Amino acid sequence: MSSLQIQNNQCFRLDEIIFSAKNDFLNTVSEHLSNGFRMIGLFPPDKGNPGRIIAALANSGSSELCIVGGEFPEDKLEFESFAVSFPQTNYFECELAENYGYTPLNHPWLRPVRKQNVILGDKPYHFYKLEGDEVHEVAVGPIHAGVIEPGHFRFQCHGELVYNLEINLGYQHRGVEALFLEADSNRRIMLAESTAGDTVIGHTYAHCNVVESLSNTQIGLRAQVIRSVAEELERIAMHLSGLGGVANDIGLAIVASSYGRLRTLVINSLADLSGSRFGRGLFVYGGVRFDFDSENINHIMKKLNTVRNDVKVINDFLFSSTGALVRFEKTGAVSPDSAFKIGLVGLAARSCGIELDTRINYPYGSYRYFPVSQITLSTGDVFARARLRALEIDESLRFIFEQIENLPEGEIRGDAGDAEPVSGVVSITEGWRGEIVHIAVTDEKGGIVQYKIKDPSFNNWYGLSLALRKTEISDFPLCNKSFDLSYAGHDL
Amino acid sequence: MIDAIKLRILQGDPIVHDVKNANLPKLFRGLPTIVDKPCPEGCDKCAAVCPVHAITANPVKIDLGRCTFCPLCEEACPGKLIHYTNNYHIASDKRENLIVTKDTKSITPARAAKKIRDYFGKSLKLRQVSAGGCNGCELELNALNNVNFDMGRFGIEFVASPRHADGIVITGPITKNMANPLQICYDAVPNPKIIILVGTCSIAGHVFESSDCLQRKFLDENKIDLYVPGCPPHPLTFITGILSFIGR
Ligand code: SF4
Numbered sequence: 049m050s051s052l053q054i055q056n057n058q059c060f061r062l063d064e065i066i067f068s069a070k071n072d073f074l075n076t077v078s079e080h081l082s083n084g085f086r087m088i089g090l091f092p093p094d095k096g097n098p099g100r101i102i103a104a105l106a107n108s109g110s111s112e113l114c115i116v117g118g119e120f121p122e123d124k125l126e127f128e129s130f131a132v133s134f135p136q137t138n139y140f141e142c143e144l145a146e147n148y149g150y151t152p153l154n155h156p157w158l159r160p161v162r163k164q165n166v167i168l169g170d171k172p173y174h175f176y177k178l179e180g181d182e183v184h185e186v187a188v189g190p191i192h193a194g195v196i197e198p199g200h201f202r203f204q205c206h207g208e209l210v211y212n213l214e215i216n217l218g219y220q221h222r223g224v225e226a227l228f229l230e231a232d233s234n235r236r237i238m239l240a241e242s243t244a245g246d247t248v249i250g251h252t253y254a255h256c257n258v259v260e261s262l263s264n265t266q267i268g269l270r271a272q273v274i275r276s277v278a279e280e281l282e283r284i285a286m287h288l289s290g291l292g293g294v295a296n297d298i299g300l301a302i303v304a305s306s307y308g309r310l311r312t313l314v315i316n317s318l319a320d321l322s323g324s325r326f327g328r329g330l331f332v333y334g335g336v337r338f339d340f341d342s343e344n345i346n347h348i349m350k351k352l353n354t355v356r357n358d359v360k361v362i363n364d365f366l367f368s369s370t371g372a373l374v375r376f377e378k379t380g381a382v383s384p385d386s387a388f389k390i391g392l393v394g395l396a397a398r399s400c401g402i403e404l405d406t407r408i409n410y411p412y413g414s415y416r417y418f419p420v421s422q423i424t425l426s427t428g429d430v431f432a433r434a435r436l437r438a439l440e441i442d443e444s445l446r447f448i449f450e451q452i453e454n455l456p457e458g459e460i461r462g463d464a465g466d467a468e469p470v471s472g473v474v475s476i477t478e479g480w481r482g483e484i485v486h487i488a489v490t491d492e493k494g495g496i497v498q499y500k501i502k503d504p505s506f507n508n509w510y511g512l513s514l515a516l517r518k519t520e521i522s523d524f525p526l527c528n529k530s531f532d533l534s535y536a537g538h539d540l
Numbered sequence: 541m542i543d544a545i546k547l548r549i550l551q552g553d554p555i556v557h558d559v560k561n562a563n564l565p566k567l568f569r570g571l572p573t574i575v576d577k578p579c580p581e582g583c584d585k586c587a588a589v590c591p592v593h594a595i596t597a598n599p600v601k602i603d604l605g606r607c608t609f610c611p612l613c614e615e616a617c618p619g620k621l622i623h624y625t626n627n628y629h630i631a632s633d634k635r636e637n638l639i640v641t642k643d644t645k646s647i648t649p650a651r652a653a654k655k656i657r658d659y660f661g662k663s664l665k666l667r668q669v670s671a672g673g674c675n676g677c678e679l680e681l682n683a684l685n686n687v688n689f690d691m692g693r694f695g696i697e698f699v700a701s702p703r704h705a706d707g708i709v710i711t712g713p714i715t716k717n718m719a720n721p722l723q724i725c726y727d728a729v730p731n732p733k734i735i736i737l738v739g740t741c742s743i744a745g746h747v748f749e750s751s752d753c754l755q756r757k758f759l760d761e762n763k764i765d766l767y768v769p770g771c772p773p774h775p776l777t778f779i780t781g782i783l784s785f786i787g788r
């Protein structure tokens with residue numbers, strides 16, 4: 049029964065992890081899972097030695113974070129699946145099987161995560177199928193109707209009602225994790241920026257936290273504030289885009305285009321700060337590249353004042369429109385119980401009443417000194433996911449105004465030292481979708497030999513499947529937009 | 541109803557009227573200028589920091605097809621020879637015109653062949669395929685339809701079916717898993733058709749170039765009509781590039 053207690057962004061030595069025998073490992077992990085922990089990583093820290101694995105587990109309720117190590121006989125990489133009792137681990141086990149040759153025995157639904165046409169457990173994969181009279185199947189994608197990333201969706205329907213939606217991804221797989229290992233530092237930042245291009249700040253923030261923690265680099269307060277202002281700008285921009293998306297899907301064109309106009313103002317504010325509408329180029333190890341000055345603050349404040357003023361009017365219109373509420377309420381609902389069981393994170397989890405926000409549960413950077421409020425709603429439907437976005441926009445705006453009005457003085461850029469050898473670190477940030485986890489492990493020379501990324505979409509795609517159950521197929525676009533998940537972040 | 545009108549009034553007039561002469565933020569990184577001075581003896585700092593091998597020193601040459609506008613080279617150059625301006629006119633019909641030297645003053649795509657202009661000059665429908673794009677390029681392409689850029693006013697639109705399209709727009713480095721769907725989509729577009737590459741990923745592979753998860757054969761087998769560089773390209777780079785291409 050041994051686990052290594054760590055904190056967000058705390059560098060630990062690999063020899064602090066106790067790799068217990070397989071059965072002890074399985075028991076310890078199960079025990080944690082029954083005590084409210086969520087899995088956030090499951091992989092061998094040394095790819096050359098797949099028999100040794102670690103499970104990274106987080107308990108947001110108690111803000112605990114821990115690592116459990118296990119040793120499997122190399123010729124028998126199999127274990128009784130946790131997923132039977134804890135559905136939240138299902139996808140992590142699929143990934144472990146796909147990448148490292150493990151066999152989770154009695155796994156309820158072993159399927160490919162990113163690779164197409166893989167053989168899992170000796171069988172080629174077949175889509176889940178419903179049989180019976182009046183049953184039909186609708187297959188969509190990988191290429192969809194709009195300018196969107198690719199993914200394949202299979203609906204098993206009875207009449208208009210969806211009984212099961214299977215989401216098959218991997219089309220975007222670029223091998224990001226592997227590329228991290230061979231890249232030099234400049235390349236790594238670029239990789240992090242391009243992991244999911246709608247969450248440039250969220251992923252790059254997590255990546256910089258990893259490297260800076262490994263090298264014990266301190267970040268000046270001003271730089272920390274600039275980082276979190278950028279993160280909140282990204283959140284506002286994408287929440288506006290999500291609200292515009294749901295408005296568009298119910299045919300409220302004026303609302304959709306109004307949100308679109310405000311989003312432009314927000315991403316242009318990021319461009320005022322960093323030159324890029326997505327904040328590319330802003331992050332460097334040891335701080336940020338661009339600073340606030342009176343000129344860009346002026347531009348940004350002017351834009352954000354318009355946003356603060358107008359977003360209220362648009363929200364009032366949307367959330368008092370009967371036509372919108374009829375479509376939003378009770379559509380695509382996920383119960384708090386299911387949300388917890390499948391390990392939903394971020395905005396989708398908070399809209400089911402689960403208190404889970406990295407900025408609050410595992411604060412990092414300037415969120416440690418300048419907190420944001422945890423906002424939750426309880427209905428878990430399209431309404432809650434839309435409404436929560438509106439509320440979070442208000443909170444992020446409050447945060448940004450407060451920070452910019454009280455900017456600390458100081459250097460924005462320092463140097464990062466060398467990474468500690470034979471160590472590891474878990475860095476979690478709260479991207480606009482939710483929990484982003486980056487985990488790195490170093491070798492004797494301090495080189496990164498294992499790099500794992502978990503985008504919130506990795507957890508939440510299954511939430512979309514559940515939301516669709518017993519829902520009319522025509523509500524799919526609306527439900528999908530209310531989750532607004534990443535393909536690239538999932539596929540890596 | 542009254543509230544909807546109020547919303548409309550609140551919208552004001554956010555559109556970029558003159559897409560060819562818009563003012564982008566000072567820090568926006570578009571066309572670089574290279575000072576006509578020799579590099580310091582033996583210096584290749586710019587090339588050494590560039591994560592995507594887009595720049596060579598002495599004489600300085602930057603390949604905008606590869607460049608991600610990051611701006612490490614500008615920072616690294618001890619002679620301050622490199623400066624990224626906010627000029628967003630950087631699309632080109634020829635790959636080699638994306639290579640910027642000290643003599644490059646501007647980049648504009650040449651007008652397409654008369655047949656293409658006759659067919660598509662007034663109405664151009666495009667099918668977009670994301671083949672490993674990170675959603676950065678996709679977001680900017682979507683932004684083309686918002687009230688700020690409203691590309692529809694020029695008769696240029698994205699359509700759902702390749703059968704209704706006059707060409708395809710590719711984003712992303714073309715993953716193995718998307719190579720086949722991309723081909724099927726392209727085959728479904730009726731002739732004559734054009735191919736537009738949007739973003740560093742599709743043009744040169746970006747940081748993913750060395751990944752064994754890509755399959756970029758499609759690009760060797762087909763003629764590319766327009767390159768729109770950037771990571772992601774600004775919506776105005778796309779609009780102005782296409783307008784010049786179809787001769788407007
Ligand atoms: S700005 Fe372009 S050329 Fe310069 S270092 Fe970055 S990617 Fe390379």
Ligand code: SF4
Nearest residue numbers: 674676739740741771
């Ligand atoms: S060019 Fe840049 S923004 Fe476009 S898909 Fe590639 S990484 Fe994303």
